[in-house]
Amino acid sequence: TISESGLGPKAVAMLGVLAATGAALRPIGAGTAGLEPMFFLMVLSGRVLGPGFGFVLGGVTMFASALLTGGVGPWMPFQMLAMGWFTMGAGLLPGQDRLRGRAELLMLGVYGFLAAFVYGTIMNLAGWPFMGALASNVAFDPDAAVPANLARFVAYCLATSLGWDLGRALVTVVLTVTLGPVILRALRRATRRAAFESPVTFDAPTG
Numbered sequence: 001t002i003s004e005s006g007l008g009p010k011a012v013a014m015l016g017v018l019a020a021t022g023a024a025l026r027p028i029g030a031g032t033a034g035l036e037p038m039f040f041l042m043v044l045s046g047r048v049l050g051p052g053f054g055f056v057l058g059g060v061t062m063f064a065s066a067l068l069t070g071g072v073g074p075w076m077p078f079q080m081l082a083m084g085w086f087t088m089g090a091g092l093l094p095g096q097d098r099l100r101g102r103a104e105l106l107m108l109g110v111y112g113f114l115a116a117f118v119y120g121t122i123m124n125l126a127g128w129p130f131m132g133a134l135a136s137n138v139a140f141d142p143d144a145a146v147p148a149n150l151a152r153f154v155a156y157c158l159a160t161s162l163g164w165d166l167g168r169a170l171v172t173v174v175l176t177v178t179l180g181p182v183i184l185r186a187l188r189r190a191t192r193r194a195a196f197e198s199p200v201t202f203d204a205p206t207g
């Protein structure tokens with residue numbers, strides 16, 4: 001993306017600052033269910049900087065935070081991809097040039113609440129098929145029908161991650177609503193002053 005998709009040096013600098021900030025926020029809630037303040041920053045950043053930049057930012061932020069917290073493992077690529085989607089989704093929300101004020105904050109709060117659960121579900125799906133006999137009642141059964149496995153997956157999510165997902169969603173909403181106006185203005189002012197040369201895109205290679 002940096003070499004082929006128009007992500008200039010000013011955009012790279014912005015990416016580095018936001019990724020470092022998000023990575024620094026993650027340890028605040030380490031070990032505490034749902035206290036993950038980095039998610040609200042990803043929502044606001046994706047909203048201002050767009051889906052392409054948001055996807056890159058989400059992945060880089062999760063990678064940096066994993067190095068910072070010692071969370072490097074086989075789950076990390078799934079976290080990077082899921083966070084990239086999470087941040088990209090905020091950039092795909094409508095009304096980028098028109099919607100401002102309370103209406104925008106409400107939309108971002110609703111998105112952050114729902115997307116927090118989607119993120120948790122994706123991360124559950126990354127590990128659930130490999131549980132085996134560790135939890136026979138909720139583990140993936142390759143011989144079972146789709147409805148039966150779906151019921152097992154829902155039970156697994158409710159039993160293991162509902163508390164984390166709900167806490168993450170509520171923290172994201174509260175921080176988005178309370179700190180959103182200030183951070184949105186700061187991000188928009190910074191992007192105007194930086195005057196990025198071109199938007200981040202994901203064009204297919206030619207030739």
